[in-house]
Amino acid sequence: MEAVVAAVRCRPMTTAEELSGQNHAITITPDSKQVIVSNERAFTLNHVYSGEATQNHIFEELVEPVINKVMLGFNACVMAYGQTGSGKTFTMGTEVKAASAGVVHNALQKIFVSSTDFEVHVSFLEIYKEEVLDLLSSGKRKLPVIDFKPKGLSLISVRDVDSALAVMEKGLGNRHVGATNANLHSSRSHAVFTIHYTKETTEGKFTSKLYLVDLAGCECVSDMSGNTKREGLMINKGLLQLGIVMSALSSPGQDHIPYRNSVLTSILKDTLSPQNFLVLIACISPLEVDTAMTLNSLQFASRVGNIKCNPEAGQVIKPRPPITTPFKLPGSYKKRVNTTIDTPGRQGKQQRPILRPLNKTIDSPRTPHVRGMTKQFWPTSTPFQNTAKPLFAEPTPIPKRNDAAKRRSSSEWDALDISTSTVVDNATQVKNQEEVNQTNIVPSSENETWLRSIIADVIREELKSHSTFLSQTHRQDGPSPTKKPRRSTRLANTQVDNSSFFNHEADATIVSSSPNHTNHVQLQPDSDDFKIPSLDSIRRSVRISLVGAGFSEASETAKPPQQSQQLEQTTGNRNVCLDTSETRVPVRRSTRLSVVPRPVYTESPKMDKSLLNARKPKVTKKAARMSTRLSILPNATPEVAQKNLNDLVLDILKLGDLKKLQSLPTIGPKTAVVISNHRLLHGPIRSFKDLKNIQGLSANFTKRFLWANNIVLEGDDEDDE
Ligand SMILES: Nc1ncnc2c1ncn2[C@@H]1O[C@H](COP(=O)(O)OP(=O)(O)OP(=O)(O)O)[C@@H](O)[C@H]1O
Numbered sequence: 001m002e003a004v005v006a007a008v009r010c011r012p013m014t015t016a017e018e019l020s021g022q023n024h025a026i027t028i029t030p031d032s033k034q035v036i037v038s039n040e041r042a043f044t045l046n047h048v049y050s051g052e053a054t055q056n057h058i059f060e061e062l063v064e065p066v067i068n069k070v071m072l073g074f075n076a077c078v079m080a081y082g083q084t085g086s087g088k089t090f091t092m093g094t095e096v097k098a099a100s101a102g103v104v105h106n107a108l109q110k111i112f113v114s115s116t117d118f119e120v121h122v123s124f125l126e127i128y129k130e131e132v133l134d135l136l137s138s139g140k141r142k143l144p145v146i147d148f149k150p151k152g153l154s155l156i157s158v159r160d161v162d163s164a165l166a167v168m169e170k171g172l173g174n175r176h177v178g179a180t181n182a183n184l185h186s187s188r189s190h191a192v193f194t195i196h197y198t199k200e201t202t203e204g205k206f207t208s209k210l211y212l213v214d215l216a217g218c219e220c221v222s223d224m225s226g227n228t229k230r231e232g233l234m235i236n237k238g239l240l241q242l243g244i245v246m247s248a249l250s251s252p253g254q255d256h257i258p259y260r261n262s263v264l265t266s267i268l269k270d271t272l273s274p275q276n277f278l279v280l281i282a283c284i285s286p287l288e289v290d291t292a293m294t295l296n297s298l299q300f301a302s303r304v305g306n307i308k309c310n311p312e313a314g315q316v317i318k319p320r321p322p323i324t325t326p327f328k329l330p331g332s333y334k335k336r337v338n339t340t341i342d343t344p345g346r347q348g349k350q351q352r353p354i355l356r357p358l359n360k361t362i363d364s365p366r367t368p369h370v371r372g373m374t375k376q377f378w379p380t381s382t383p384f385q386n387t388a389k390p391l392f393a394e395p396t397p398i399p400k401r402n403d404a405a406k407r408r409s410s411s412e413w414d415a416l417d418i419s420t421s422t423v424v425d426n427a428t429q430v431k432n433q434e435e436v437n438q439t440n441i442v443p444s445s446e447n448e449t450w451l452r453s454i455i456a457d458v459i460r461e462e463l464k465s466h467s468t469f470l471s472q473t474h475r476q477d478g479p480s481p482t483k484k485p486r487r488s489t490r491l492a493n494t495q496v497d498n499s500s501f502f503n504h505e506a507d508a509t510i511v512s513s514s515p516n517h518t519n520h521v522q523l524q525p526d527s528d529d530f531k532i533p534s535l536d537s538i539r540r541s542v543r544i545s546l547v548g549a550g551f552s553e554a555s556e557t558a559k560p561p562q563q564s565q566q567l568e569q570t571t572g573n574r575n576v577c578l579d580t581s582e583t584r585v586p587v588r589r590s591t592r593l594s595v596v597p598r599p600v601y602t603e604s605p606k607m608d609k610s611l612l613n614a615r616k617p618k619v620t621k622k623a624a625r626m627s628t629r630l631s632i633l634p635n636a637t638p639e640v641a642q643k644n645l646n647d648l649v650l651d652i653l654k655l656g657d658l659k660k661l662q663s664l665p666t667i668g669p670k671t672a673v674v675i676s677n678h679r680l681l682h683g684p685i686r687s688f689k690d691l692k693n694i695q696g697l698s699a700n701f702t703k704r705f706l707w708a709n710n711i712v713l714e715g716d717d718e719d720d721e
Pocket residue numbers: 010011012051082083084085086087088089090091180183185186187188215216217218283
């Protein structure tokens with residue numbers, strides 16, 4: 001069977017057409033498979049059918065071979081194209097009265113009769129005015145087209161032909177149908193009935209689809225009007241784009257197929273591809289008056305006949321293999337993946353797997369306790385074969401903060417800093433770290449190690465105050481002490497300080513080569529009376545010990561820069577330069593600003609409170625506009641200006657429209673209407689006193705109006721007022 005079949009079916013003339021003496025313009029020559037229009041144009045197609053061709057004959061020749069392919073897993077489409085009233089719906093059987101005879105009925109029967117162990121689902125949609133409507137859903141839901149597919153389309157499982165036809169008839173009841181010049185029951189939409197065929201085979205399960213498309217008739221919209229014309233325009237648009245897609249498919253070497261240009265082609269993209277089978281039935285009218293439309297349909301069919309398809313077997317859906325890990329992790333790495341690090345600030349995400357290469361430095365500002373953990377922790381030599389013994393113990397899970405019994409103070413969290421361990425000697429640090437990480441730390445005289453770690457922490461803090469000198473030691477191009485460094489530089493310096501302090505080999509030696517710092521603190525735990533010293537007392541003791549060891553006290557370090565630039569101190573057998581200048585320590589901007597002395601006003605200027613109580617003259621916008629108009633009067637004396645103002649306002653009252661009237665103060669929209677109506681009924685307003693006679697205005701309106709508009713009356717008017 002050919003992958004693409006283009007056929008033509010000419011409907012017979014109706015009795016009415018014969019009686020009216022219409023001329024027959026179509027000649028069918030089945031032997032040569034030609035259609036001749038008005039003895040002038042001949043088209044050769046794969047199959048040609050005259051008015052005598054029966055539904056069964058058409059089905060057996062055109063559709064049955066395709067259904068056999070569908071049942072093997074291929075996708076296919078059978079499409080009826082033609083002018084309105086040419087017999088598309090009749091051929092497809094997508095009409096209630098013809099349902100038992102058309103392509104849809106025969107296709108369903110063929111599938112249910114000749115197949116076993118299968119499932120059939122059907123869907124039915126229409127494209128009306130470039131919108132997709134689900135004909136099988138209650139209320140004809142509009143469906144969005146996403147990725148060339150209608151989203152949320154109803155898919156109904158059917159067990160036999162009757163149930164499938166019942167579903168189709170339900171959908172047909174929802175289809176848009178109207179009357180046109182050529183057809184009293186004209187389809188005003190493109191209908192797509194899809195049979196989803198699913199079969200279980202020894203190789204797996206596949207689902208193939210058969211699209212049965214009844215296109216709306218292309219029609220001449222020039223003699224149409226109203227909604228029918230709009231429908232016709234939309235129909236023609238979809239069909240035009242379908243023709244363009246067919247042309248693109250039939251042109252060799254065409255890469256871009258413009259499926260997106262219309263909803264119809266978007267929906268049919270799935271089936272209009274060279275991988276599928278396609279049968280086009282061009283339905284034509286035999287009448288001479290329809291020659292133009294007939295030629296159009298035949299040209300379309302010829303174009304489709306030129307499409308070269310290479311159908312591929314349906315997508316056999318094999319059972320899914322079990323989900324496996326995409327790659328295998330080396331043993332040491334896998335172990336590390338399971339390691340979790342907790343951050344005090346992230347209580348919601350306690351367990352975070354660390355997935356980092358071994359040679360990467362963990363230096364996240366959000367995980368301060370691991371800052372500075374560098375290559376020492378995860379050696380770089382052989383990234384995935386960590387044979388070298390790590391300098392520090394791997395971080396063990398840190399207890400949850402929400403557990404009150406295990407809650408730690410901020411200094412304890414700092415004590416958990418991996419880098420803290422650098423201060424004490426390597427032999428004890430792993431042990432210390434483990435003990436510190438234990439969740440239930442009960443300080444006791446026996447738990448001296450825990451105390452040692454706290455003390456180490458305090459020592460670290462104390463030494464941190466001197467860390468600037470270390471950054472200076474390691475940074476040759478350090479920032480000038482006189483110039484405040486940029487914020488980014490300051491931050492960088494802070495990091496350098498920490499890392500250089502805790503990770504630089506020389507510094508580590510300085511610390512470790514000195515007598516064990518923890519021993520400087522004279523702790524003599526008595527087994528009976530021993531009490532946990534407070535952090536402050538530890539800090540004090542540490543300071544004293546550090547001063548004894550040659551470090552200067554922080555209070556003494558606040559010397560002018562020129563004096564305290566470099567203080568040579570000796571620690572053990574190493575020379576250490578202590579830059580104790582406090583001025584280098586970056587100070588937060590908010591802190592700096594807070595210490596800036598603010599001007600103090602001892603004497604506030606006395607204010608004349610009577611000024612506050614004085615009522616400001618109320619100048620409305622309208623009044624301002626009025627006075628602006630008056631201001632253009634040149635050199636007017638006060639009397640003349642007043643007279644001009646009176647005349648101006650009176651003119652507006654006499655002749656002004658609603659908008660003009662509202663431009664006057666105290667006249668709003670309602671009052672303007674009242675005045676306007678009064679003028680219509682009783683003639684123009686001659687003077688301000690006429691305002692009193694206007695029905696609908698309040699008693700004191702005239703007074704308010706005159707005051708607000710700065711009208712000063714003279715003579716008779718004034719007396720009246
Ligand atoms: N081959 C045929 N044999 C007998 N009657 C036919 C044939 N083709 C069409 N008709 C009759 O012609 C009329 C119009 O046909 P149909 O409604 O199928 O046209 P259509 O192309 O679907 O029109 P529209 O696009 O407006 O929906 C119907 O009454 C139908 O019964």
